[in-house]
Amino acid sequence: MLVGKEFLSSKTLKEIGDNTSNYLLQMFKAQGCTLTATNKEGMMDNTQNKIVCTGLSTLGWEKYTAYYCKLDPLLRAPYTPYPHRVYITSDVIDVDTFERSEFYNEFLKPLSIRSHLFICLGSPGNFVGTLTLIRDTRSQWFSSADKSLALLLEPYLTAAFEKAQLIEQNLGQEFVINSLLEKVPGKGIVVLDPSFRPVHRNLNSEAILSMFYRPGESRETLPPCLVRAFQSRTSETAKDVSSFEAVPPGASRKVRVTVRRASGTAGKPYVLLFFELEHDVLFLSRQLKQYDLTVREVEIVSCVCRGMRNSDIAERLYISEHTVANHMSHIFEKLRINSRTGLLRLVLEPGL
Numbered sequence: 001m002l003v004g005k006e007f008l009s010s011k012t013l014k015e016i017g018d019n020t021s022n023y024l025l026q027m028f029k030a031q032g033c034t035l036t037a038t039n040k041e042g043m044m045d046n047t048q049n050k051i052v053c054t055g056l057s058t059l060g061w062e063k064y065t066a067y068y069c070k071l072d073p074l075l076r077a078p079y080t081p082y083p084h085r086v087y088i089t090s091d092v093i094d095v096d097t098f099e100r101s102e103f104y105n106e107f108l109k110p111l112s113i114r115s116h117l118f119i120c121l122g123s124p125g126n127f128v129g130t131l132t133l134i135r136d137t138r139s140q141w142f143s144s145a146d147k148s149l150a151l152l153l154e155p156y157l158t159a160a161f162e163k164a165q166l167i168e169q170n171l172g173q174e175f176v177i178n179s180l181l182e183k184v185p186g187k188g189i190v191v192l193d194p195s196f197r198p199v200h201r202n203l204n205s206e207a208i209l210s211m212f213y214r215p216g217e218s219r220e221t222l223p224p225c226l227v228r229a230f231q232s233r234t235s236e237t238a239k240d241v242s243s244f245e246a247v248p249p250g251a252s253r254k255v256r257v258t259v260r261r262a263s264g265t266a267g268k269p270y271v272l273l274f275f276e277l278e279h280d281v282l283f284l285s286r287q288l289k290q291y292d293l294t295v296r297e298v299e300i301v302s303c304v305c306r307g308m309r310n311s312d313i314a315e316r317l318y319i320s321e322h323t324v325a326n327h328m329s330h331i332f333e334k335l336r337i338n339s340r341t342g343l344l345r346l347v348l349e350p351g352l
Contacts, residue, residue: 003027004156013037013164016157020131021054024153028117028146030133034061037129037165060111071103085120086150088142095141109137117142119150121158129161188275188307190222196271198222207341208255208275208307211248225249230259276306287347291334300327304340305347 003023010016020035034053053061064072073093089098098104108114114137121129135142188205190198198221201209212223221227229246243258258274284298284305293301296317303313310324317324337343 004153007153007156007160008163010160010164011167013161013168016160016164024131024133025054027149028133028142029135029139030117031136031139032113032134034132034134035129063107068103068107071101071107073098073101073103085122086147086154087118088144088147089116090141091147112136112138114139115141117146117150119154119157121154121161128158128165131157190273190275192222192271192273194269196222196227199270205273205275205307207339207344210341211255211345212246214249226257229257284347288335293331293334297327297331297334300324301331301343301347304343 003019006023007016007019010019017035020033024030025033032054089095093101113134115135117133119131119133120127121131133142188208189200189202190205190209191200193199209223209226212226213219214223214225217224222230226246229244233242233244241258241260243256245254245256247254256276258276260272260274262270262272284301285293285295288298288301299317300313303316308316310321310328313319313324314321331343332338335343335346337346
């Protein structure tokens, strides 16, 4: 099914709409189509969340959504008797009755619309969208052969629609996150949704958080010890900006946690956690003396402990990123480690 694969390659709902217009109209010898997402209640009312509409004028669509949708037998009919989520006009109402109906004579006939093929995208109880193909009064009614072809395409259309929705939701989430984090200096950053679940972590935060997890604890949520520290300061953390200090299990140095509350799209609340290791150069020089680091290398270690990236370090120390990378390579070699996480663990471990 080349057309089905073409739909699966779609990354946005708009691309699905374009493919619907480009392929399905010709495949089904249709003169128009409408593709919509379900409304907030998951109902297939076909009156909102329109993605594409061809073969129907703007005025015709407005009349339909304002009044004639209430007369549409395809929408008023129950869906459960129709297996496979695909049906044609004659499945719902016999042709003679349909052509005598107010819906046909007052709305469809003046627009030269005669027959429908209706595809429910999703599964019973979890419909995500509808696709309706239409033929004009000069064409034959949609047949059982058309219905069989639609049944073959339906799984591809549903999968493509659901995938595109997820991609667009994630892109929207990324937009919110990027907006929230704009101009924030390089630190360990975690964004929590209203349910206190992490929806974003930067690389610096992964390195710092790894020191708080105990064996067997899930990495999908915040470390339990941090959650307890956060919850024990409910009155403080309820403020727009607050902070507290936490000590990783088995470590001697504290990590400063700053809590900032912000709103995303539609006022949806988010909580931002900023993690910062406060180590001055003098302290690090004593801690890492046995490794014979140069003064510059200790400065760079200090920057890494503050959650800074190579580009941030280069800007702070007025050197190139290439020079920073070389220093990092030498530091890893001297400390016998191979990652920033290993460096942070080494600095925090007691007894150095």
